[in-house]
Structures are given as structure tokens and as C-alpha cells.
Amino acid sequence: MARPDDETLPSPTPPSATEVEAVALTDTLPHGHGNPRPVDPFGPTLRRSGPRPVPPLAGDYVLGALLAEGGFGMVVLGEHAATGQRVAVKIPHLELATNAQIVARFEREIEVIRSLVHPNVATIYDAGRLPDGRPFFAMELLEGETLDAHLSTYGRLTPQEALAILEPVCSALDAAHAHGIIHRDIKPSNVFLARDPTAGADARRVVLLDFGVAKLLDVSVPSLTASRQIVGTLAYLSPEQLLAQPVDMRADIYGLGVLLFTMLVGQPPIAPAAFPVLKQLLLHGGAPRPSLQAAVSPALDEVVLRAMSRNAKDRHPSASAFLAHARGAVTSERPTVAAPPPAAGRRAVGIYLEILTDPGALDAPDPALLDDIEAILPAARARLEAEGLTSALETGMSMLFTRDRPVERHLGDAARLQILGAALALHHDLDKRPGRDPRVHLHLSAHTGEVRTNTEGTALGGDLLDLPAWTPEAPEEGVFASGAMLHGLAQGAWPAFAPCSPLVRLSAEPS
Structure with missing residues (x-):
């Protein structure tokens, strides 16, 4: 429990x-x-x-x-x-x-x-x-066994199998919500697949467990949770739970979205991590799409994305509405899913930002450290979007932003110089940010390469997304650029740098 x-x-x-x-x-x-x-x-x-x-x-x-x-x-x-x-x-x-x-x-x-x-x-x-x-x-x-144990043994479920588990779980939640009860801890280890010999040798009964942290939506009942406490399991918390804000039944809808993703992919959308990393992922990370990690219809992406909306008002209004959306996505799938069209490749430039901390700083983070970490990515996102870049990857403590690189050489060179200047300016601005904690450090790398996208423009692959191939093995403070990013550029066109292979470290100081 x-x-x-x-x-x-x-x-x-x-x-x-x-x-x-x-x-x-x-x-x-x-x-x-x-x-x-x-x-x-x-x-x-x-x-x-x-x-x-x-x-x-x-x-x-x-x-x-x-x-x-x-x-x-x-x-x-x-x-x-x-x-x-x-x-x-x-x-x-x-x-x-x-x-x-x-x-x-x-x-x-x-x-x-x-x-x-x-x-x-x-x-x-x-x-x-x-x-x-x-x-x-x-x-x-x-x-029997928990759904968590079942996934560990057999791996991800088919959409039909996931739907068969969602139906009784949503039924139980609808009943709970009708009684003014919020479960607040929907996760695979709280879903039990019980053997039901009365219904057949292979029959099972799905049981929703653990109402130990449930909340009663009754103002006449005193709360058993302090105002500055977080109740639930971190990797499955809704944003409002993570921020210790008031919750209603839509927190359980968020949990259903995480549960569906986990069943379809075999693992939760956010891997276990230290508290500040999880908080960054939940509040600022990219939206999870199960179709990018499993062979399921993109229609199921829309179910998960809506259920896991950061704003509770954008989620499904009830467990039954969530179930109806999921059922429609599953039943609309063709018996044989056609292979997706090949991803389109395009030349692009990118800036990768990673937040680093001193050893041990995240073991027992204080408010000053957390506040500084939480402020960095939103500020960086606003600055890079203003430069015409868009998000390709976000992982909570890091982000990759890209933009197309023109085919014409002179325009492509100008795009690379603009990105290098943007990386240096971003590092300079963030280094001067209010409330800067000395235990927090910033690493930026710039690279040019190919990005492969689907028809909706979602980045699926390409060497620009292969971060280990062009970022330092042990990231450190500063601005770096790959050899490909600097190849053919006139050294006098922008600030000086000291070469090292395969990356060069750039100086943020004027030449």
C-alpha cells in the first residue's frame, strides 16, 4: 500500500x-x-x-x-x-x-x-x-499479481489488453468520484490482477488497490494532509499534486493517462529520478507520445496527451470520458497497422542545454537550489524561441532546440553563425540570472546535422538527435561547438575559440 x-x-x-x-x-x-x-x-x-x-x-x-x-x-x-x-x-x-x-x-x-x-x-x-x-x-x-509485476514479467501490453484493464479501473474510479473520493495514487502497483476461479481457469478480476492516501471531497471533513506536503508516488503525480496545490478528481485522470502510457510502452513516461529532475520533467518536459516508443496508433497519443495535460481543466472531465476516448482510439485501429511513411530528413542546426550541479547538491536540495533550477529552462526556452528555434527534446534538466539550415551555402553559414551567437548570448544571460545558485552550472553545445521528422513535424531521429555523438562525454560548464558546426566558417567572423577535437570550447568574451 x-x-x-x-x-x-x-x-x-x-x-x-x-x-x-x-x-x-x-x-x-x-x-x-x-x-x-x-x-x-x-x-x-x-x-x-x-x-x-x-x-x-x-x-x-x-x-x-x-x-x-x-x-x-x-x-x-x-x-x-x-x-x-x-x-x-x-x-x-x-x-x-x-x-x-x-x-x-x-x-x-x-x-x-x-x-x-x-x-x-x-x-x-x-x-x-x-x-x-x-x-x-x-x-x-x-x-494473483499486480499490474506492475505483470509488466515486469511480460513487457508492454497490446492496446486491447490495456483497454481490458482500463475498463474496470475507470469503473472503480467513477464510483469513487461519485462518492467524492479522489484516489491520488493511480499506478501499476495499485492495480491488482486477481485470479477469479469462479469465472473460469484463466479469468481475472481487476481490483483498484490502496485508498490509504485517498482524499474526501467534503469540506466538513478535516484534511489529513498538511498544506506543504506532497501525497502520492512521485513519478505518477499530477502537476498540481507535485506543487502541493488543491486537487480534485482530475488528478486521477492524469494518473489514468500515465497508466495507459505505461501499459502501452512497458515503462512510465518519466523514469525514476531525483525530486528536482522529476519536477522539471513534469512541469517543463515534452509531452509523452506512446506511438514514438511502441507500435500503436497515434490516436492513442491524443488520449494520453489530453489526460496528462498540465492544466487540469484541459483533461477529460471524468474517468468514463477518458475510457470512451481510449476505447474509440483502440477500436478505430485497423487489424493490421500499416507501416508509417518513412521519416523525412532535413538539414538543421541545434543548441543543446544541460543543467549541471555540484556533486551531492541534489541529494538534499534546498529551496534556493530548486528555485534556480526551475527558472532556467523556461527562460532558455523563451530566448531560443525568440531566435526562431523549436523544441525537439526536453528531459527536465536538459533541452535540445533546432531550426532548419538553408541549403544555400552562404545562408547556411549565416544560420550557423546565428546559432553560435545565440548559444553564447544565452549562456551569458543565464550566467547573470537573478538568484543564480553557485552550485548550478550550465553546459551548451551547438551542432549541425540531419533531423528526421514524421508528417506532423515531430522529430523522430537523425544525427542531430544523437546527443552522445556530438556532446562531451563528461559535460562541463561553458559553450561548446562540434567540428561540423564550425567547419568552413571564417574564424574572424565571430569570437575566438580554442580548438580541441571533436569539440571546441567557445569563449563568451568579445574578441
């Missing part, structure tokens, strides 16, 4: 990537030799080096094997003393039972799940308190 104590992140001091990834691990224990593995139906947990002792009883349930354990609590196999019904019993750790906020969140989870009587939400059978005062609840025991 995405536990509030682990995944509620104070905005001023975000956790490292390692910490964030740690709480996203799924940890289960086998139940008997050769039997299906009962999996924690409440989400991801962490294994401890030494498990805590399991209480003998929880209400009418006799407790047995420890199924999973995390920083918040444990999940234990339970059996009803009278009926023999097997359940999964969730119990917070004893040392946390005196924490009023944790107990309130535990009870909020019970309230949320009990209010959702839905086939794609796990059922709570009972709740109460242990003799030591700890709350507990007993839920149905699910056997």
Missing part, C-alpha cells in the same frame, strides 16, 4: 530517488508450498530484517502467517474462528498506534473502502481494535 507515512513528502525537503523507489517495492510471502502466493491487496510494502511478532487474534480472526510488512504496518493471514473464512488483516505497527494522524488515516482508509461497494474495489469484512488498542481491518484475500 502507498502508506501515508512513507509517501507523504514534505515539499521543502523531498526524499532521494532511492527512498522514493524503496516504498514502491511489492513484497509478498508464499502461502504454503506449491500454493498461489497471497499478495498484500493494499499495495507495496517493505521487508524488514526481522519481522515484528504477529498478534494471535484480531477480533473474530485467528492470525497466522505474516504476508507482508512495511514501515506503516503489517498484513497478516487471518481465518475466521467460526466460519473458517480466510482474509488479509491489516494492522499498524505498535509504535505508531499512538500517532493520532496515522490512526486517523488508517480509519479514513476503512471509511473510504467501506463506502465503495464495487466489484473492482476490495471488500472490507470487518474492522475493530486489538487488545493493545491498535485498529485493524480484515479484507478479502486476493491471489
